[in-house]
Amino acid sequence: MHKFMRAIGFSKLTDRREEQRLITDIIMNATQRSYTSNSKETILAEFCEDFAQDIGIAVCGEFDAEEKFTYDYFYPYLRGTGVSSYEDVSVERHADKESYAGVCDDIKVGVSLIFYLQNIVPYVKAHTTDMLPVTGTTLTLSGLSISGNILLPIGKDESDRRRIQKESMSRNQLIAAARKGDEDAIESLTLEDMDIYSTISKKILTEDVFSLVDTYFMPYGVECDQYSIMGEILDISLRRNRITREEIYVLHLCCNDLEFDVCINKEDLYGEPQIGRRFKGVIWMQGYINYPM
Template structure:
């Protein structure tokens, strides 16, 4: 049973029989069907079914010599709505299945961003045609969460927001220079981090940590595409899973100036989401590559 099925409105599926019925329904009434041939003359197929706006289930596998579909794996998804980053992306295949992880060196989050690739069929097609590297690609990110809570924002004046934005821009510039080997930038970042640590160590004795930390983006657990995040909600909407009638909240999150969508089941969310408030939770990051031809 996939841990994040509940994030798209399937919290009440308890056994393999119910899961098999869901997978069969997805294949038979798929919203989209994508196919690609392999160098060994096989055919990979992906059936996706939207059970509400933006959320659904994908079933992947191969067709055999008798044109019979052999199911291999499935995963729930949230279709991202906007471009999150234009940084370079590297893609690596998983060892056990025909599925892929993406790696992006996004300076705004301070860690190497790793995500589960949603649109693998277009990627395999480009790979078969030997079109890589492709210039002008962008990345749209989304995430699923099984546990989260809504927090109130930190009170800030417009002037303070502007100062924070300028500081973030300057820090991103330093990080980009440091990645190119600029020793002055590396030294400046080190000193800045030391100053920040000293300031926080003094303030945290008297203040709550979430009144000091506006947002964060950190690896979580042992799986490389799982993160713990805290970010400001910029958009929010509710959708209903047509198969189960469960309510799912979809939020657009601004986390360290990186924006992505998050879906979470209403029963797993503590608090009422609203624009300006903050979302705190653990997520599974997904991403879709936007190729220049498909814009």
């Protein structure tokens, strides 16, 4: 049973037979079907069905030369909105099955962002026809969470927001220069980190850590595409799984200047989400590469 099925409203799906019936129904009644040839004798197929707006399950497998479909795996998904990053993305195949991980080095995050690739068929098609690398792509990220908390925001006025935005832009420019080997930028970043560490070390003795840290984004556990995050809620929508009738929150977050959507079962979210408040939780990061037309 997929761990993140409850994030899209299937918290009570625990029986293997029910799971197989659901997979069969998706294959037979998919709202979206994608195909591409991945070898001389097989065709890669992906069947997707939405159970709420932009929330659903994808079933992947292969058709052989006799047009017989062999089921491989499935995964729950949330289709994100907007563009999360304009940086280049590299893609690698997972070892055990025909699924893929994307890697994006966005300076806003501070780490190599690894995500589970949603639209594998366009990538495989580009790969088999020697069309890679594709220039001009953008990335839309989304996340699934099975546990989260709502925190109150840190008080900021408009001048504070402008100052933070200016400092963030300056730091991103320094990071970009440091990646190119600029020694002055490396030294500036080192001194800045030392100052931040010294300031926080003093304040942490008398203040709560979440009143000092506004947002964070860092790897979580041993799974390379799972992250512990805290970000500001920019938008909220409440959706309902049409099969189970479970309610799902979709939160549009800004985390380390990176914007993406996160869905979580209403029963798994502690607190009342509101725009301006913060979401803290662990997410499974997914991504959709937007190829130029």
